Amino acid sequence: MSEINTLAIFYAFSGGASWLLGSLSFLGVNRVNTKADRWLGAFYCILACTFTKIFFEEFNVGGGFLLHLLELPTWAMFPCLYMAINYFVTPSTAKKDWHLHFVPFLLFLIFSLVYLMPNIFNRENQLPVLPPWIQFIVRYFFSGQMVYYWIVCFALLRRHQRNLKMVASFTEKIDLEWLRYLLISVLFFILIRIGSIANIHVTYYSPILYFLGIILLAYSTLTQKSIYTIETYQPSEKDEITAKKTLNERLTTEQVEELKSIVTQKTVDEKLYLDSSLTLSVLSAKIGISTHELSYVLNNGLGKNFYQFINELRTEEAKLLLLSEDTKHLDLLGIAIRAGFNSKTTFYTTFKKATNLTPKEYIKAKSKVT
Known part of the structure; x- marks a missing residue:
């Protein structure tokens, strides 16, 4: 051969x-x-x-x-x-x-x-x-x-x-x-x-x-796993264009500002972001508007997608927890979970992006200031 x-x-x-x-x-x-x-x-x-x-x-x-x-x-x-x-x-x-x-x-x-x-x-x-x-x-x-x-x-x-x-x-x-x-x-x-x-x-x-x-x-x-463990947000191009057109016709600038205030206030006041499994549809149901309206308000009113909006609020919560005497007994994973993060990885990535510091570096920086 x-x-x-x-x-x-x-x-x-x-x-x-x-x-x-x-x-x-x-x-x-x-x-x-x-x-x-x-x-x-x-x-x-x-x-x-x-x-x-x-x-x-x-x-x-x-x-x-x-x-x-x-x-x-x-x-x-x-x-x-x-x-x-x-x-x-x-x-x-x-x-x-x-x-x-x-x-x-x-x-x-x-x-x-x-x-x-x-x-x-x-x-x-x-x-x-x-x-x-x-x-x-x-x-x-x-x-x-x-x-x-x-x-x-x-x-x-x-x-x-x-x-x-x-x-x-x-x-x-x-x-x-x-x-x-x-x-x-x-x-x-x-x-x-x-x-x-x-x-x-x-x-x-x-x-x-x-x-x-x-x-x-x-x-x-x-080694494949399920790609979807939550509901999808995959409207067809035709439906997406129709939804945007309808929203543009229905929501004025003043209405977007009003809804933006409602969304932000309710999410922060009730600390809805602490739910680690929070999704767009769950939040829209709690606020009382449709998912398309919520997505439109976040994108056009706040300039953020849902992931950014929720995890930035969680980062602010984490900042408070990291410096609180009541949570000194918790490790960083415990802080992440208490702040609403689903994992340590997302916590570190989001926190570093928002503050340019790791959680440990943030604690040290704040300790020096005080």
């Missing part, structure tokens, strides 16, 4: 691992978001088909028909990943235009059924020679599709991270790390693919590199 074929064995490992990941995803790794897991499972199964095809080609296993069957779903791979990410970050939003992402795959399928497959059987199980322009599309369209959908998926994740702070005063229990690792792993695959086209040395070592990428994907998938 040649050295190249020895390296090609890693395609078999990658294919087998992908089939396993696909099966686990279809079964529901976290059993929280079934639709997202199934789309992710479809992505892994198509990826497994790709690695299986490459392995068969390297070792001359199977004929043109089998290899073509394994290649058929390739153009549906990244739309499946997009649908998975979409359902993970916006599980309650209807995906009305999902089928449009699979149009290229359907066109390729029709082209195969009408032209390629009949010719395979007429040419002794071998693919016909395609015109140069079709070869160009088949070869490079998938690369462009990979880059496009990765950017779109990354944008979905970033938007999700921004929207979390519109509704939640804490983000620690809403785990995004595994999904970020998954996209980083997919980016690693894309770079290998592009590098293989541009450099023969990358092509030579790509079986091992792809296998390393599969290990990264497996880690991110098997």
Whole structure:
């Protein structure tokens, strides 16, 4: 067996691992978001088909028909990943235009059924020679599709991270790390693919590199947690525009100022911010206005999102607690919890951003003053 074929064995490992990941995803790794897991499972199964095809080609296993069957779903791979990410970050939003992402795959399928497959059987199980322009599309369209959908998926994740702070005063229990690792792993695959086209040395070592990428994907998938542990604030663009237009028509500058005063006074006087699980909908219900109105008042009246508004109040509470004789027996985690913070990490980050000092540095600074 040649050295190249020895390296090609890693395609078999990658294919087998992908089939396993696909099966686990279809079964529901976290059993929280079934639709997202199934789309992710479809992505892994198509990826497994790709690695299986490459392995068969390297070792001359199977004929043109089998290899073509394994290649058929390739153009549906990244739309499946997009649908998975979409359902993970916006599980309650209807995906009305999902089928449009699979149009290229359907066109390729029709082209195969009408032209390629009949010719395979007429040419002794071998693919016909395609015109140069079709070869160009088949070869490079998938690369462009990979880059496009990765950017779109990354944008979905970033938007999700921004929207979390519109509704939640804490983000620690809403785990995004595994999904970020998954996209980083997919980016690693894309770079290998592009590098293989541009450099023969990358092509030579790509079986091992792809296998390393599969290990990264497996880690991110098997360690995934629920992204949503609170209600979402993900209005569609149409609903968001309508809501803003309605609010602009309904709320004058004077009304915004009045609501701003009510929101601030009620939140501070009743110390609602001390509830570590406080969300936008909970606060809006306590104040007696809609979530859209509250969000609009915070953004336009105070210039803050919900996360900033609540945690700044908690920081002020923490300042008092740090210097109080009644809380000298508490450690910093105890102070953080007493001030309404959900974790020590958020407490430190928010406090340092507001004061340019850590809690311990703040105590020392105030002690010197007195």
